[in-house]
Amino acid sequence: MSEGQAGFLSAAGWQRLAAVSAIALAAAGGAPARADGGEKGHAKNVIIMVPDGMGLADVTATRIYKHGLDGLLNFETLEHIGYQRTYSANSVITDSAPAASAWACGEKFNNGEICFHGDGRAFKPSILELARKQGKATALVATSTITHATPASFGAHVVNRNCENEIARQYIQVTGVDLLLGSGVDKFTSVKADACGTVGDLIPQAKAKGYAVAYDKAGLDAAVAAGGKKILGLFGNGGTVPEYLRTPATTEPHLPEMAAAALKVVEKNRSGFFLMVEGSQVDWANHAKDYPYQLGEMLAFDDAVKVVRDWIDADEDRRENTLLIVVADHDTGGFAINGPQTALLKAGEKVEAGWTTGNHTGVDTLIWSQGPGSKALTRAIDNTEIYGVMVKALGDAKDE
Numbered sequence: 309m310s311e312g313q314a315g316f317l318s319a320a321g322w323q324r325l326a327a328v329s330a331i332a333l334a335a336a337g338g339a340p341a342r343a344d345g346g347e348k349g350h351a352k353n354v355i356i357m358v359p360d361g362m363g364l365a366d367v368t369a370t371r372i373y374k375h376g377l378d379g380l381l382n383f384e385t386l387e388h389i390g391y392q393r394t395y396s397a398n399s400v401i402t403d404s405a406p407a408a409s410a411w412a413c414g415e416k417f418n419n420g421e422i423c424f425h426g427d428g429r430a431f432k433p434s435i436l437e438l439a440r441k442q443g444k445a446t447a448l449v450a451t452s453t454i455t456h457a458t459p460a461s462f463g464a465h466v467v468n469r470n471c472e473n474e475i476a477r478q479y480i481q482v483t484g485v486d487l488l489l490g491s492g493v494d495k496f497t498s499v500k501a502d503a504c505g506t507v508g509d510l511i512p513q514a515k516a517k518g519y520a521v522a523y524d525k526a527g528l529d530a531a532v533a534a535g536g537k538k539i540l541g542l543f544g545n546g547g548t549v550p551e552y553l554r555t556p557a558t559t560e561p562h563l564p565e566m567a568a569a570a571l572k573v574v575e576k577n578r579s580g581f582f583l584m585v586e587g588s589q590v591d592w593a594n595h596a597k598d599y600p601y602q603l604g605e606m607l608a609f610d611d612a613v614k615v616v617r618d619w620i621d622a623d624e625d626r627r628e629n630t631l632l633i634v635v636a637d638h639d640t641g642g643f644a645i646n647g648p649q650t651a652l653l654k655a656g657e658k659v660e661a662g663w664t665t666g667n668h669t670g671v672d673t674l675i676w677s678q679g680p681g682s683k684a685l686t687r688a689i690d691n692t693e694i695y696g697v698m699v700k701a702l703g704d705a706k707d708e
């Protein structure tokens with residue numbers, strides 16, 4: 309409220325405001341705030357945001373470019389910090405499939421496996437499937453194909469991450485993920501079988517199941533404005549246009565715009581939601597050893613975190629009942645800052661840096677988090693433990 313408006317408040321109005329503030333203060337010191345007065349089916353939201361392939365030096369370099377030597381990126385201001393081991397079931401160096409599957413399904417998988425054991429062992433339902441079972445909205449957002457390894461681990465079970473047609477089929481026909489925003493038109497309209505033998509046009513089926521289908525930012529905005537609960541947003545093939553290559557003519561949404569669109573849809577579900585947002589191309593930039601590429605993707609990812617933080621901070625109920633986890637699946641490239649050795653840097657300036665490899669590395673990755681259960685993420689943990697923290701957060705919602 310502006311000061312001008314405050315001047316028109318009656319004495320009774322001020323008393324009401326004071327009473328509300330007292331309730332909020334009491335809630336902050338004790339039990340979680342219950343804006344709905346304790347009604348059953350209280351919303352509990354879980355949001356996991358993934359800068360794929362981001363190491364700590366990526367954070368430092370982006371921070372210096374954005375703020376200078378001091379100041380913090382948006383995800384650095386989350387309450388808790390810890391770190392995780394990233395190895396897969398069969399390798400010190402993981403790829404994104406078992407790395408995301410460890411979070412999504414709670415155990416180690418072999419490289420290439422998407423929440424599926426090639427040797428026939430049983431696997432657990434994904435955190436997204438558990439959330440859906442509780443009546444929550446579910447959403448996957450990425451700047452890679454939406455059928456790429458990280459989002460796939462939350463919404464599909466396949467032996468081979470290259471089975472992207474099959475992953476698309478499972479999203480629509482089996483898992484029923486409410487919101488899918490990313491690249492990969494050709495995975496949903498395939499004419500050639502993938503490694504799992506899956507082929508076919510899924511768009512008519514998606515429409516029959518109630519999905520609004522969008523192919524650019526204008527289409528996404530229209531679908532959100534139309535109020536639909538299910539949106540399939542597919543922006544080009546292969547990946548969305550990298551930030552540093554975008555022009556005013558680019559019609560695809562930026563990652564923060566996709567995150568905002570997803571929140572506008574899933575927030576309508578009174579039971580809450582599960583949302584995964586991936587800055588997929590931080591990984592690709594590090595594979596390419598391309599600093600301007602990395603910087604563009606990192607800044608977009610951090611802006612997406614700001615969108616999510618602002619959404620959470622807009623409401624006391626959201627603050628108390630939303631678990632937010634920002635975690636990189638693995639480091640890519642061994643990016644290191646080598647200079648300048650004898651000078652300082654200001655905002656807008658770039659560090660001197662290099663990569664030790666064009667592949668992933670085996671170093672641990674950081675976890676930033678806040679909200680219910682996040683205190684368990686303040687230690688040196690295994691990546692599989694994040695599953696349990698998210699499951700517990702969902703379980704708490706059920707208990708209420």
Ligand SMILES: [Zn+2]
Pocket residue numbers: 361404591592595640668
């Ligand atoms: Zn990679």
